[in-house]
Amino acid sequence: MAAVTPFLTSIDGKHDEMCRLVTDWGNINSHSYNLHGLEELRLQVARSFETLEGEIRDIPLQPHAVINAKGEQNDVPLGRMLLIRKRPEAPIQVLLGIHIDTVYPKDHPFQAVVQVDARKFRGPGITDAKGGLVILLKALEAFEQSPFTHNVGWEVFVNPDEEIGSPGSRPILMECTQRHHLGLLFESCLPNGSLVGARRGTGEYTIVVRGRAAHVGRNPEEGRNAIHALARFIMEIGELEHDLKGVTVNIAQVSGNGAVNVVPDLGVGRIGVRITHPDDRQRLEERLGQAVSHLNALDGIGAALHGSIRRPPKVLDRGTVHVLESLRHCAGMLGVALDWRPTGGASDGNLLANAGLPTVDSLGARGGNIHSADEYLEIDSLTERAKLVALYLMKLGAGEIRVPGRSTAS
Ligand SMILES: [Zn+2]
Known part of the structure; x- marks a missing residue:
């Protein structure tokens, strides 16, 4: 422990800087479709990572295909993604990353970071996930100062589209999974400090x-009412949860034509789903497909379903459990009790794990009420989690932690 102590205590000296960074970055609106804000933040982040002297690349993303209220496809432009790579020739390769986008649009009333008391900040996207980005940066800075670096190369990704399902960054993330042994992502942990x-x-x-x-x-009598047909579809898939255990279907939005003296020729419905087991996907899509064909059997009605399971379930594989156990061991050395629990929310960790990369994706800040105007961050988690990750990397580099085996990609 003595060999790593100075590099861990150096993180305590970064406390004020970490608070300043999370405040500055939180004050920049970076909603997934706010290209101007995303670019401003990306430039600031790139500048902060320059001290690590890795190779920095910024990559334009393909636009996001969205079905609009008229049922037509729109291509919505996305922000740029950062990749920062160091020591690609080292025998152990670690992928670290997090998103910079948030769920708060530019006109949302929740825009600024405030310090609530000595222990808490409140602000948009500070826990999900800008605090995590600060933790990632400071953990790597401490690691790079240590003598344990030569065996470990790393790559950092910073993507601008996670909150909308990573439509543009997904192919780049998939490429990244092929050149690394494990993934560390900096989504927030659970409010009690447990990892996911x-x-x-x-x-x-x-x-x-x-x-x-x-x-x-x-x-x-010549009209064919699209809203009626949509309602039949909604009733049918509303029943789905009773039959498919572990599947949640949320019919979230319905729209169509407006005038009450016209039989509507358009109905658009938006549906969010959650699945628990990898097999749920096929069972769900079969049922959705049946419901669509029931509509297409109606006289004068045509229906099309767009969309997919964007993130398959993240099942705990052996490699990921090994990383979690190693992290718990490191946390114990720092006097922190650590465990992990399942959650309903998905992240880019789902994508990486499904490509076979052992991935722990909740090494970011402790806080709560994410995706609401009460989002808060617990300040002491910034240095605590940065130390945890720095210690893990140093032990990996020193050969005291084994590299996890990949699981078979599903
Ligand atoms: Zn989020």
Whole structure:
């Protein structure tokens, strides 16, 4: 322990700087579609990582295909992604990363970071996940100062589209999984400090139903009501949860044409789903497909379903359990009790783990009420988690922690 102590205590000296960074970054609006804010933040982050002297690349992402309220596809531009790589020739390769986008649009009232008391900040995206980005940076800075670096190379990714399912960064993340032994992601831990073990999978679907417009007074019999048909679809898939245990279906939004004297020829429904087991995907999609074909069997109605399971469930594989156990051992050396629990929320960790990369994805800040205007961060978690990750990396570099085996990609 003596050999690593000075590098761990150096992180205590970074406390004020960490608070300043999380405040500065939290004050920049970086909603997934706010390209200007994302770019400003990306430049600041890139500058902060320059001290690590890795190779920095920024990568444009493919636009996000979104079905709009008219049932048509729109291509929405996305921000740029950062990749920072150091010692690619080292025998052990670690992927570290986190997103910079948040769920708070530019016109949302929650825009600024405030210090609530000596222990807490409140602010948009500070726990999910800008605090995690600060932790990642300071853990790597401490590690790079230590004498245990030569065996460990690393790559940092910073993506701008996680909160919308990582549509643009996904292919780049998939490439990254091929050149690393393990993944450390900096999503927030659970409010009690537990890491996340298994995660449920998530998906999003849009159903577009087209009928035939007609005047309600003059020729209603010629109309084919798309909203009626959409309602049938909703009733059918609303029953799905009873039959498919572990599947949650949330019919979140319905829209269509507006005038009450016209038979509507368009109905659009948006559905969020959560699945627990990898097999749930097929069972769910079979049922959704059946419900769509029931609509297409109706006279004058045409229905199409868009979307997919964006993140398969993250099942705890042996390699990930090994990383979790090593982290618990390191936390014990720091006097911190650490365990892990399953959660319903998905992250990029789901994608990495499903590509076979052992991944722990909740090494970020402790806090709570994420995705709400009461999001808060517990300040002492910044140095605590940075020390934990720095210690893990030093022990990996010193050969005291074994490199986990990959699982078979599913
Ligand atoms: Zn989030």
